Amino acid sequence: MSGIDVDLAVNGLITGLFYALMAVGLSLIFGILKIVNFAHGEFYMIGAYAYTLIALALGVPVWVALPLAFVAGALLGWITERTLMRPLYAGYTSWGLMRDEYAVIVTFGLSLFLINLVDKVIGPYAYRGPSLVETSRVMLGPVLISGHRLLAAGIAIAVIAITVALIKWSFWGQQIRAVSQNRLGASLAGIDTAKASAIVFMLSGGLAAFAGALLSPVINASPDVGVFPAIKSYIIVVLGGMGSVPGAIIASLALGVIESFGAVYLSYQYRDAFGLILLILFLLFRPQGLFGEKGREV
Amino acid sequence: MGIDQDGRAALEAGMTLLSVRGVSKRFGGLTAVDNVSFDVTAGELVGLIGPNGSGKTTLLNILSGLAKPDSGEILLDGTPCHDLAPERLAQRGVMRMFQLTRVFRRMNVVDNLLVAGRALGLGADEALSRADALIAELRLDVVRHLDAGQLSGGQMKLLEFGVCFMVPPRIALLDEPFAAVHPTMKEIMGGFIRSRHGKGQTFILVSHDMPVVVELCPRAVCMNAGRVIIDASTREVLNDPRVIEAYLGGQAA
Amino acid sequence: MAPSSPTSPLAKTAGAQLAASKTTVEFRAALAAMAVVALIPLGVSNAYWLGVLIVSMYFAILAGGWNLLAGYTGQFSLAPATFAMIGAYTTGLLNHYYGVPPLLGIVAAVVVSGLIGLLLGRAVMRLVGPYLALTTLSFAEIMRLVASNSIDITRGDLGLGVAGLLNSRIGWYYLFLGALVVLLILFYLLLRSKAGLFLQAIRDDEVAARRAGVNVVFWKTAAFAMSAAASGFAGALYAHFAELVTPELGLIGQTGLIVSMTVIGGMGTLAGPLVAAFLVYVLSEWLRDVGGYQLVVFAALVIIFARFFREGLWGLTRTAVQRWRRA
Numbered sequence: 001m002s003g004i005d006v007d008l009a010v011n012g013l014i015t016g017l018f019y020a021l022m023a024v025g026l027s028l029i030f031g032i033l034k035i036v037n038f039a040h041g042e043f044y045m046i047g048a049y050a051y052t053l054i055a056l057a058l059g060v061p062v063w064v065a066l067p068l069a070f071v072a073g074a075l076l077g078w079i080t081e082r083t084l085m086r087p088l089y090a091g092y093t094s095w096g097l098m099r100d101e102y103a104v105i106v107t108f109g110l111s112l113f114l115i116n117l118v119d120k121v122i123g124p125y126a127y128r129g130p131s132l133v134e135t136s137r138v139m140l141g142p143v144l145i146s147g148h149r150l151l152a153a154g155i156a157i158a159v160i161a162i163t164v165a166l167i168k169w170s171f172w173g174q175q176i177r178a179v180s181q182n183r184l185g186a187s188l189a190g191i192d193t194a195k196a197s198a199i200v201f202m203l204s205g206g207l208a209a210f211a212g213a214l215l216s217p218v219i220n221a222s223p224d225v226g227v228f229p230a231i232k233s234y235i236i237v238v239l240g241g242m243g244s245v246p247g248a249i250i251a252s253l254a255l256g257v258i259e260s261f262g263a264v265y266l267s268y269q270y271r272d273a274f275g276l277i278l279l280i281l282f283l284l285f286r287p288q289g290l291f292g293e294k295g296r297e298v
Numbered sequence: 299m300g301i302d303q304d305g306r307a308a309l310e311a312g313m314t315l316l317s318v319r320g321v322s323k324r325f326g327g328l329t330a331v332d333n334v335s336f337d338v339t340a341g342e343l344v345g346l347i348g349p350n351g352s353g354k355t356t357l358l359n360i361l362s363g364l365a366k367p368d369s370g371e372i373l374l375d376g377t378p379c380h381d382l383a384p385e386r387l388a389q390r391g392v393m394r395m396f397q398l399t400r401v402f403r404r405m406n407v408v409d410n411l412l413v414a415g416r417a418l419g420l421g422a423d424e425a426l427s428r429a430d431a432l433i434a435e436l437r438l439d440v441v442r443h444l445d446a447g448q449l450s451g452g453q454m455k456l457l458e459f460g461v462c463f464m465v466p467p468r469i470a471l472l473d474e475p476f477a478a479v480h481p482t483m484k485e486i487m488g489g490f491i492r493s494r495h496g497k498g499q500t501f502i503l504v505s506h507d508m509p510v511v512v513e514l515c516p517r518a519v520c521m522n523a524g525r526v527i528i529d530a531s532t533r534e535v536l537n538d539p540r541v542i543e544a545y546l547g548g549q550a551a
Numbered sequence: 552m553a554p555s556s557p558t559s560p561l562a563k564t565a566g567a568q569l570a571a572s573k574t575t576v577e578f579r580a581a582l583a584a585m586a587v588v589a590l591i592p593l594g595v596s597n598a599y600w601l602g603v604l605i606v607s608m609y610f611a612i613l614a615g616g617w618n619l620l621a622g623y624t625g626q627f628s629l630a631p632a633t634f635a636m637i638g639a640y641t642t643g644l645l646n647h648y649y650g651v652p653p654l655l656g657i658v659a660a661v662v663v664s665g666l667i668g669l670l671l672g673r674a675v676m677r678l679v680g681p682y683l684a685l686t687t688l689s690f691a692e693i694m695r696l697v698a699s700n701s702i703d704i705t706r707g708d709l710g711l712g713v714a715g716l717l718n719s720r721i722g723w724y725y726l727f728l729g730a731l732v733v734l735l736i737l738f739y740l741l742l743r744s745k746a747g748l749f750l751q752a753i754r755d756d757e758v759a760a761r762r763a764g765v766n767v768v769f770w771k772t773a774a775f776a777m778s779a780a781a782s783g784f785a786g787a788l789y790a791h792f793a794e795l796v797t798p799e800l801g802l803i804g805q806t807g808l809i810v811s812m813t814v815i816g817g818m819g820t821l822a823g824p825l826v827a828a829f830l831v832y833v834l835s836e837w838l839r840d841v842g843g844y845q846l847v848v849f850a851a852l853v854i855i856f857a858r859f860f861r862e863g864l865w866g867l868t869r870t871a872v873q874r875w876r877r878a
Contacts, residue, residue: 030681035680035681036680036681036684036685038684084854084858087858099680100627100679100680100681101621101625101627101680102857103680103681104627104680104681104684105627105810105814105853105857106853106854106857106858108629108807108810108853109810109811109814109850109851109853109854109857110850110854112807112811112846112849112850112853113847113850113851113853113854116846116847116850117847117850119846120843120844120846120847227803231688231689231692234685234688235689238682238685269700270696270700272692272696273693273696276689276692276693277689277693279685279686279689280686280689280690280693283675283678283682283685283686284674284675284686287678287682362762363761364758383761384758384761384762385760385761385762385764385765385766385767388761388762388763388764389764393762394762396759396762400756400758400759400762401756401759402751402752402755402756402759402760403755403756404751404754404755404819405748405751405752405755409748409751412745412748413748413749413752413760413763413765414763414764416745416748416749417745417749417760417763417764417765417766418763418764422745461759461763
């Protein structure tokens, strides 16, 4: 394998790690509420802005700004779940049984709202987030990576690992998995399903925001910065299987690598289309993805 | 698709309307329906009983096209029909009522009925007059302008009844129509079934309500754990020790 | 916009006549609104504002088409703007490279969009809710990328120059209005026919619809095709109005506007989306000078309406009129 290929592979994997931060949260939301959050990209966006503005405008050190970005995303996630999603399961929206449709419209509207709000209140210009470290070039074997990217990748791995561990072994992690499998049964068993949903939304928002923050030095904060990452995460969640966290992680890494090689060997112009095409193919022929539950069909 | 004259004639001739032959269905490791066979003669009102989980609903799903059997076949008027889509079966005259009532919630009562009427080939005017007649027969006049979602549970069931009979089907599959229903509604539905049966309508009636089964069904098929354990006159079936054990055993479990 | 007539007179056989009268009331209200729009040029001659109203009509057609698919049939596609773009490029490319006259190009646009809509609808037949939304979203993005990147053919973001059709803005005004009214009438006739019954049944409960004998595959696909054809038509008209075709027509933001108009107006109502298209677009242009928070407000309205008022402005108006009549 040539040096270029190793470079492509490593970079693809690193990109995949950032995708995973986005996708894991989305997967959890789908698992527990059976809906897709169309405003997911805006949590990423809020994180990018929070990190950038807190660090730049308030002069806070990056190591404080980073967790604060997570908090911002988690807060937004909590508000979203509490005001818009909770009624879905308590049954008092005017949509009755059409939960999917309600979720699509409401989160789509939320996405538009947040993008335009930020555009108006903060402005349409892009803000470049501060790098974690100033080292610009590090040699990792044959591969040349920026210091920030390498550090960000390391942090991403740690955060993902912690998240997976929490889901698997913590009390709330088990609650969440129970609710994902059988909401009614879980609530009958005494689990606070509303709280579990809230936690999932907070976690999802926080992780996405974290990704936005980590990538802001490269993908600068702007109102619609979250649109592309969101589309990527939708793709990943379907490929990996809606509701499957390991599936989301594997699909993230795979997509990162596919795009990395595809951009060089197939088409740079259409590098974003590979994922979309895969998404359509999977949705048509294998909607449950690699590891997911069988999607609801008529 | 009227059955009055044909139905009468067929019953007198003992014509087999529906033939279930060796039908089986598995879900993973569970055999929900196990080599089930029975025939239904035109004009019969057959009761299908059995404890919870005995496979009755799965069988009904297969009969109405919502599930495909893994093996065996089903003949309607002598033609295989087990691989037809639900809407095609409906066109052929297989009408199924759901245990958990399904109506079109955001359409009003009349429109609910018209959907079936128009889909099954009636013209606009004829569909409308039949709908009016059914609404009167089912005592739904007062609520005819309401959206189906605004009806009470019993009214919704009556509405679903009406939907199934807009065009008299070759065979009507009723899945526990009397479950959790107000006595008055039960009266109306019972009367409805009786009168239609009198005109030659063929039914398979799934029910846990033994008094109703005894009252309406001359013949009963009892299932347990996916198999047919007895197929005989209702009196015989209800006195059969295997049936008693199936129910009591089921309760004990 | 208040309904123009009192509750429809009871027909000889109440039944479907009364049921249809809900649609008829909406139809009359929509016609009344169109009548108002028809009279506006008598008082307004400012070319800019006439242009704004023309674009509103473009959106009204798109919203109407999407409403048919999502509001009446329950299929939440995120690709309405994409079909407008496809229609625009169909007539645009034919005109630009082969000199095909606009009228023929528009017909071709309707056919091509309708066909692609048919194929897409058939492909996504079994998908529900979020799966359907995601697939159509991906389709939309891929189409836009293709249009944007095929610079040799489409000239990408620079835009494709196409011939105009009429010389006067007033002419365009009434052409668009005419098209909108014709489509309104077609929608009305469709909804009053058995097709209308079937589509709504599919929306409410697809399994129950199949049980009742409705050919769900056919009607879901048909809804997709009709919605796509209407969008393609609007896009083609717009192409010859603007005399330019760019991939911007297919941006997700455009779909966002269409969805907003339909939700705010009232999904599954005939008049709501049509009227809301005008309200939303005109207001957004008007407020653009004043401060520019209109998009934020509209998006917030989408959330609020989705959360509390599914029947949108139309539903609120109807409730208000009923209360007022009882008082």
